[in-house]
Amino acid sequence: MSILRAIQIFLFYFLLATTSFIWCTISVFVAPFLPFRQRYRFVNQAWCTVAVWLAKVVVGINYEVKGMENIPDKPCVILSRHQSTWETFFLSALFEPLSQVLKRELLYVPFFGWAMAMLKPIAIDRSNPKAALKQLAKQGHERLEQGCWVLVFPEGTRIPSGQIGKFSRGGASLAVNANLPVLPIAHDAGKYWPKQGWDKNPGTVQVVIGPLMHAEGTGPRAIAELNDRAFAWVCQAQKDIGCLPADATATTAAPEKG
Template identity: 80%
Template sequence: MSTVRAFRIFLFYLLLSSSALLWCTLSFFVAPLLPFRARYRFVNQTWCRCAVWLSKVLLGIHYEVKGLENIPATPCVILAKHQSTWETFYLSAQFEPLSQVLKRELLYVPFFGWAMAMLKPIAIDRSNPKAALKQLAKQGHERLEQGAWVLIFPEGTRIPAGQIGKFSRGGAALAVNANLPVLPIAHNAGEFWPKQGWNKNPGTIQVVIGPVLHAEGTGPRAIAELNDRAFAWVSQAQRDMGALETEASGNGSSAAA
């Protein structure tokens, strides 16, 4: 890594962390006075747009999006590939208001977690899958009824670039029970923002937003079938952009959230 590139990465993290501290501190005083949609725009959407802009200017990470016309007029369940932090920034800026399924421990992070807690996230305990599923079903349905998108990373964690993890059924179950479709999203952000380490690679991230997928019927069988179709679409989209090293051999989707 060159000295200039290392400096740019250092500067990026310095500005990202300092802006988060400043913005989250300001949010404590402003956000409680705002209705939820305006609060989301102020606390999360604005800062996430700043993060995407900083990664473009300082790290040389650009992006191209295909399929914006597939985004429905009313919120639904988003099932997105998970490789890095970048897609969290991008999706939080693109969809508003958005309620994200995340691990409960993130809410304890000073400033960042405290600000996130004001945005109605679905903060689950990963050590208790059964309770997490019930929480996702209840709170996810509430968020959808309140007019918020629900973002779920069905792989459960960041998967290294070139690979794809099994999709849990929690998101598909939420969509089926709410009588709403899922919106699948694929990307290759992990090639430029690796899961491990501080290094960042300049280039252009490809984001592909798929057509909404509707369940065929109700019940466990419809949930499993919808989840498998979402997995198949994301797998094929990853393969089409050259971001899947091995042939996906089927989802074998789990019931965990």
């Protein structure tokens, strides 16, 4: 890594941390007095937009989106690949208000966690997968009824670029039980914002928003079929953008967690 690149990465993280601390501190005192939708825009959407912008101008991570026309007018369940932190920022800025599944421990982080707690997240205990699935089903349904998009990373953890993890059925189950479709999303953010390390690679993240997928019926079979269909679409989309080898399948993927 060149000295110039190291300086750019240091500057990026310094600005990201500084803006996060300042914005979360302000939000803790301002957000409680705002209606929920305005609170989400103030606390999360505004700062996540800044984070994506910083990644673009400081370390050269741009993005290109295809399939915007597939986004429905009403909220539904989003099933997205999870490769890095970048897509969390991007999707939180694109969809509002959005409730996402996150580790319960994050809510205990001073200021940052306190601000996040006001945005109706689905904070799960990953050490107890069965309880986490029940919580996703219950709170996810409540969030959808409240007019929130629900973001689910069905792989359960960040999977490095070039691999794909098995999809948990939690998101598909939530959609079927709420009689709503799923919106699959593929991307290659892991190429530019790797899962491990501090390095950032300049380039253009390709984000592909797929067609809405509705369940064919109800019950466990419908859930499994919808989940498999979403996985198949995401897997093919990842191959199309060069983020997966042509012979990649779920059986060669990293193991599912959570």
